Amino acid sequence: MITIGVIGYGYWGPNLTRIWAQSKKANLKYICDLKESRLAVAKLNWPQTLQTKDYFDVIKDPQVDAVNIATNIISHFEIAKNALLHDKHVLVEKPLTASSSEVKELVEIAEKRKKVIMVGHTFxxxxxxxxxxxxxxxxxxxxxxxxxxxxxxxxxxxxxxxxxxxxxxxxxxxxxxxxxxxxxxxxxxxxxxxxxxxxxxxxxxxxxxxxxxxxxxxxxxxxxxxxxxxxxxxxxxxxxxxxxxxxxxxxxxxxxxxxxxxxxxxxxxxxxxxxxxxxxxxxxxxPLTAECDHFAECIETNSAPISDSAHALRIIxxxxxxxxxxxxxxxxxxx
Ligand SMILES: NC(=O)c1ccc[n+]([C@@H]2O[C@H](COP(=O)([O-])OP(=O)(O)OC[C@H]3O[C@@H](n4cnc5c(N)ncnc54)[C@H](O)[C@@H]3O)[C@@H](O)[C@H]2O)c1
The missing domain is CATH 3.30.360.10 (Dihydrodipicolinate Reductase; domain 2)
Known part of the structure; x- marks a missing residue:
């Protein structure tokens, strides 16, 4: 059982949140978004979770094992990098980052910290x-x-x-x-x-x-x-x-x-x-259930995901x- 936070609760984040909230492999602890209005909806739908505007609240929590990032593309790299530096496993929505050099930097950190990095290529x-x-x-x-x-x-x-x-x-x-x-x-x-x-x-x-x-x-x-x-x-x-x-x-x-x-x-x-x-x-x-289950299994078994960073790099x-x-x-x- 992993403890996870979803960062980004716009259009796609609620789908991921539903999967994590219903998952037998995870405990959904946080929902994070910059917008108050989105957090209000999150609180209404998932009252058992904590809501925050600051993603550092999520990645600084020692109970949290992983984050699922569903923010706008431009912020993927910064959030994923900081999450990895706080020893969190990361599942990032597609595309993993906005450039191949950013992917390479994330891979280096993930390898050093022995963390799973996976991209949400749902198909x-x-x-x-x-x-x-x-x-x-x-x-x-x-x-x-x-x-x-x-x-x-x-x-x-x-x-x-x-x-x-x-x-x-x-x-x-x-x-x-x-x-x-x-x-x-x-x-x-x-x-x-x-x-x-x-x-x-x-x-x-x-x-x-x-x-x-x-x-x-x-x-x-x-x-x-x-x-x-x-x-x-x-x-x-x-x-x-x-x-x-x-x-x-x-x-x-x-x-x-x-x-x-x-x-x-x-x-x-x-x-x-x-x-x-x-x-x-x-x-x-x-597919989204299979994707999230796979991420949790990769963390538990310390194995590389199907949609791993090497795959993500070729796509970028x-x-x-x-x-x-x-x-x-x-x-x-x-x-
Ligand atoms: N797999 C799929 O089929 C699929 C479908 C749609 C979108 N996506 C992906 O999901 C991601 C989000 O897309 P969307 O359509 O939901 O976008 P969106 O603009 O509707 O939502 C993004 C949310 O992230 C929040 N956000 C931005 N920066 C943040 C930060 N620093 N901290 C916390 N919250 C922050 C915004 O306030 C917004 O609510 C994109 O990467 C997109 O490509 C994937």
Missing amino acids: LYSPPIIKINEYIKNGIVGNIDFIQLTRINLGKVKHDFNVIWDLAPHDFSILEYWLNKMPQWIQVVGKAAVYQNVCDVAFINMQYPGDLLVNIHLSWLSPVKLRQSYIVGDKNMIVFDDTHPSEKVKLYDIGIDLVKEPDSFGEFQLTYRTGDINVPRIDNTE EMIEASQKSLNNKGERIYF
Whole structure:
């Protein structure tokens, strides 16, 4: 049983707070936010907790083992660093920090102090994403030709960080988990339609080793909410629709084969395969519960999390490359 405090009780913090308050692996002691109005809501919903505006109250308490940081991106580094320096384990919302140099600094402190540092890349704990990973790793998809990911909605528009910093951590972490490799290059074009200089629509192209192409469409400016992915392999294809209530993953035994004509001189024929569509049964564990349980287990067993700092660093490096490409009007950035 760990004792934990949640720092940041804006939009996302209440979800984490609910999980920790109901967790059998943790005792939620503190909720911290700079805003009185948010603390008033926290007190009403979770009267058994202590509320504070100063996160040092949380990290100075010797009873507290860990903190879960869900503040605005710019403050992640400072709070996580001070928490580690006070010997607390840290679970930080995505993206871990606002730069790769900050990640490296946190890793150094965490290693010295033997503390767990984990980033809240929730999708790595999501049953449909885990199921697709099984399909990829077991060779069911075959050789992957391309992956297309769409994450669009109307809002929630931010003014401090653009749509890439806000949403790409999800897709980059999913890709890193499925493919276990970094792209060779990344290329981004985008547009700032609402706030000047804050890109709210982005089109990301990437190439991975093995001639695997990826396209990601991110947007806060869309008439509909779509959370859709296509994974196109030479054996099977997958459709992932995270907004579907029950059939989030569909495996299509479908494809096009180029078959050599018998007894011909190099002539080929196209064969269209249209087989079954398989909808696997998927565990309905809430990803956030799995994520928080995993953090508590890593602390108890002194082990590295699935979404550890090395994983977080690769994601930040991909975001930084995306930002550079965006700034340079779609220049290809090579890794
Ligand atoms: N995993 C997910 O799916 C998911 C979804 C949404 C947001 N997030 C992440 O959660 C984090 C918070 O996002 P949000 O949408 O809740 O933002 P938000 O602006 O709604 O809330 C942030 C809260 O942190 C508080 N805060 C800021 N600095 C603080 C400090 N020094 N001490 C105490 N409180 C402080 C603010 O007062 C605010 O209430 C971001 O990193 C975001 O990327 C993750």
